[in-house]
Amino acid sequence: MSGVKDTVQEYIGHHLSHLQFDLSTFSWVDSKNISSFWVLNVDSIFFSILLAVLFLLFFGYIANIATCGVPKKLQAFIELIILFVDSNVKDVFHGKSKLIAPLSMTIFVWVFLMNAMDLFPIDFFPFVAQYTLGLPALRVVPSADINVTSSIALNIFLLIVYYNIYTNGICGFIKGLVYHPFNHPMCIPVNFVLEVVGLLSKPVSLSLRLFGNMYSGELIFILISGLLPWWGQWTLSLPWAIFHILIVVLQAFIFMVLTVVYLSAAHDPC
Secondary structure, three states: OHHHHHHHHHHHHHHOOOOEEEOOOOEEEOOOOOOOOOEEEHHHHHHHHHHHHHHHHHHHHHHHHOOOOOOOHHHHHHHHHHHHHHHHHHHHOOOOOOOHHHHHHHHHHHHHHHHHHHHOOOOHHHHHHHHHHOOOOOOOOHHHOHHHHHHHHHHHHHHHHHHHHHHHHHHHHHHHHHOOOOOOHHHHHHHHHHHHHHHHHHHHHHHHHHHHHHHHHHHHHHHHHHHOOHHHOHHHHHHHHHHHHHHHHHHHHHHHHHHHHHHHHHOOOO
């Protein structure tokens, strides 16, 4: 019994391990023996860039073949996505910006594509990578990597700070940190702590919400595959995959909406 348990633990641990490269030594590393800060999760970076390129190529192709008459099925599908994102941006963001709508569109589609990688069979890509390239490990869901979600959230945080300063100036930005929510000089220390915590909580909430949901979803697929025999896995994996489609779409939508909400608040004058 212990042998089976060890095998299951090794299986789960293997599927939760990244393909990692240490920049300090220029060598591949085992995720269990990381001794350096400069370690890249190569699989997360690769699939993030790959999905971004596919997204740009596909939407660029649709833009080139788009017609003013009766749209084809692909064009109609893309137009529905654009109208969906545009309507949500208009409902939340009331300022004027040429960046918000394209940014929201990019975030929604890109995060959706990264989330959707979780719907592929859990053993498919690692099996192909191991027997064709000899890779020891491979994770294909970039949004289940805290480094990826944090990097996206950090860029949005920088935009929040930029638009706060752009709208209110540096003095106005600092004033907003020290005179809100209590407009009294005696409350400046309390205001500063509250506002800084509130400001920093935005990228943290963005990154952890997406990471937590996608990591837990991926882990459930791994547990089903590791604990059940192959002929009985579909009884749980199929219902969970159908339900997970909702999570994949919903998390991309929530990430996009929260981004628009935060950037809309950054455009408000103090």
